[in-house]
Amino acid sequence: LKITVGKALDLTHTVRNGMTVYPGDPEPRIERVKELFRDGVNLTGIEMGAHTGTHVDAPIHFIEGGAGVDELPAEQFVGEAVVLDLSHKPPGSAITRDDLEKYDAQIKEGDIVLLYTGMSRHWDEEWARSNYTYLDAEGAEWLVEKGVKVVGIDFLSVERYGAEEPKTHRTLLGNGITIIESISSELGRLAGGRILLICLPLKVEGSDGGPARIIAYPLEGDD
Numbered sequence: 254l255k256i257t258v259g260k261a262l263d264l265t266h267t268v269r270n271g272m273t274v275y276p277g278d279p280e281p282r283i284e285r286v287k288e289l290f291r292d293g294v295n296l297t298g299i300e301m302g303a304h305t306g307t308h309v310d311a312p313i314h315f316i317e318g319g320a321g322v323d324e325l326p327a328e329q330f331v332g333e334a335v336v337l338d339l340s341h342k343p344p345g346s347a348i349t350r351d352d353l354e355k356y357d358a359q360i361k362e363g364d365i366v367l368l369y370t371g372m373s374r375h376w377d378e379e380w381a382r383s384n385y386t387y388l389d390a391e392g393a394e395w396l397v398e399k400g401v402k403v404v405g406i407d408f409l410s411v412e413r414y415g416a417e418e419p420k421t422h423r424t425l426l427g428n429g430i431t432i433i434e435s436i437s438s439e440l441g442r443l444a445g446g447r448i449l450l451i452c453l454p455l456k457v458e459g460s461d462g463g464p465a466r467i468i469a470y471p472l473e474g475d476d
């Protein structure tokens with residue numbers, strides 16, 4: 254596969270005050286704690302939940318004794334990714350095993366699988382926070398059987414909003430698959446394609462989540 258360096262696409266939300274967060278999560282607070290005119294330097298303080306904006310879920314998020322984000326090897330989040338176009342699914346519906354099986358031939362063992370639901374186009378709309386397209390537990394199970402290494406989605410969570418049991422998270426994280434959530438709507442430009450994904454979460458000790466900068470390089474050709 255050929256990479257065209259210099260054509261990276263940034264798939265990351267800008268972290269800002271007042272940005273969309275999962276209902277109930279802490280609101281980010283970003284402020285200048287030192288000012289150039291007064292203190293001789295500009296210095297920003299950042300206070301936020303570990304699942305703010307584009308981020309990675311580590312196993313310890315839902316697995317007792319699981320690895321924190323700092324323990325995950327850097328190469329876990331770098332590799333070939335396939336972007337599945339699931340934007341035909343209505344908001345609030347489940348991505349099921351049936352939906353995913355249609356892409357069977359496109360998904361290789363060790364792949365990063367990115368689910369483009371199109372929900373990211375509604376990132377700032379309040380209704381979407383409790384009505385987004387999600388991955389159901391059977392769909393997650395199928396991805397485990399396929400041997401993929403990471404599953405990503407372009408909205409707040411892979412889980413159904415308000416699910417009483419985090420079955421999708423447990424199925425993925427409990428089987429060594431890490432999760433990327435809140436990928437930006439730029440992912441839509443890559444729907445249906447293969448990319449080289451580089452996703453580097455902040456190395457925070459013991460953290461269940463890691464805010465990440467993620468970029469993609471489109472891949473051309475068959476191998």
Ligand SMILES: [Zn+2]
Nearest residue numbers: 304310434462
């Ligand atoms: Zn998360």
